[in-house]
Amino acid sequence: QVQLVQSGGEVKRPGASVTVSCKTSGYIFSSYAISWVRQAPGQGLEWMGWISGYNGNTGYAQKLQGRVTMTTDTSSTAYLELRTLTSDDTAVYYCARGQGTTADFDYWGQGTLVTVSS
Amino acid sequence: SSELTQDPAVSVALGQTVRITCQGESLRYQYASWYQQKPGQAPLLVFYGKNKRPSGIPDRFSGSSSGDTASLTITEAQAEDGADYYCCSRQSSGDPVIFGGGTKLTVL
Numbered sequence: 524q525v526q527l528v529q530s531g532g533e534v535k536r537p538g539a540s541v542t543v544s545c546k547t548s549g550y551i552f553s554s555y556a557i558s559w560v561r562q563a564p565g566q567g568l569e570w571m572g573w574i575s576g577y578n579g580n581t582g583y584a585q586k587l588q589g590r591v592t593m594t595t596d597t598s599s600t601a602y603l604e605l606r607t608l609t610s611d612d613t614a615v616y617y618c619a620r621g622q623g624t625t626a627d628f629d630y631w632g633q634g635t636l637v638t639v640s641s
Numbered sequence: 642s643s644e645l646t647q648d649p650a651v652s653v654a655l656g657q658t659v660r661i662t663c664q665g666e667s668l669r670y671q672y673a674s675w676y677q678q679k680p681g682q683a684p685l686l687v688f689y690g691k692n693k694r695p696s697g698i699p700d701r702f703s704g705s706s707s708g709d710t711a712s713l714t715i716t717e718a719q720a721e722d723g724a725d726y727y728c729c730s731r732q733s734s735g736d737p738v739i740f741g742g743g744t745k746l747t748v749l
Binding site for chain 2: 567624
């Protein structure tokens with residue numbers, strides 16, 4: 524069965540960087556994209572960007588350009604790196620499998636809470 | 642900037658039908674996908690495309706679209722349908738993907 528398993532919660536100081544991983548299994552990694560979506564406490568969903576499982580091409584939300592990098596490796600794992608963290612980055616971060624470059628995300632990771640606090 | 646607008650809250654009596662709407666310019670050209678999210682859980686895709694329902698999603702969930710508005714209809718709403726619902730779509734300018742602000746559905 525399809526699974527996306529994310530790394531554990533993180534606590535970071537303002538200005539630091541965080542990397543969240545998303546290990547996938549149960550499907551052909553190169554046939555889908557992975558999107559990252561975050562949700563601040565009590566807020567809605569925010570799309571952060573995506574990465575192709577086929578060729579590693581990426582697309583990022585404009586507000587995060589320059590602070591975010593998404594990568595993959597040969598173990599069918601996707602990574603999200605977010606730099607220069609502020610308290611506004613405190614959120615649950617989700618990875619989600621996307622059917623091509625659509626907005627149809629059919630499987631999601633369990634979420635990773637990233638807390639930014641001094 | 643482009644956006645998708647949803648009513649913040651909607652309520653429905655148990656067993657009745659409810660429609661959750663999502664309005665945005667991108668919906669004139671793109672289908673919406675719909676996600677259900679319960680507290681402490683990851684979002685769950687419940688409807689997408691012109692007429693697609695993922696395996697395991699009850700057929701009381703259906704979607705439609707007209708002009709710049711997409712709708713998710715829940716027929717004979719059950720207590721377990723109480724959740725936050727988000728619409729989402731591709732768009733041709735700005736960020737490739739946008740989410741609506743979400744609708745909190747209360748089943749009375």
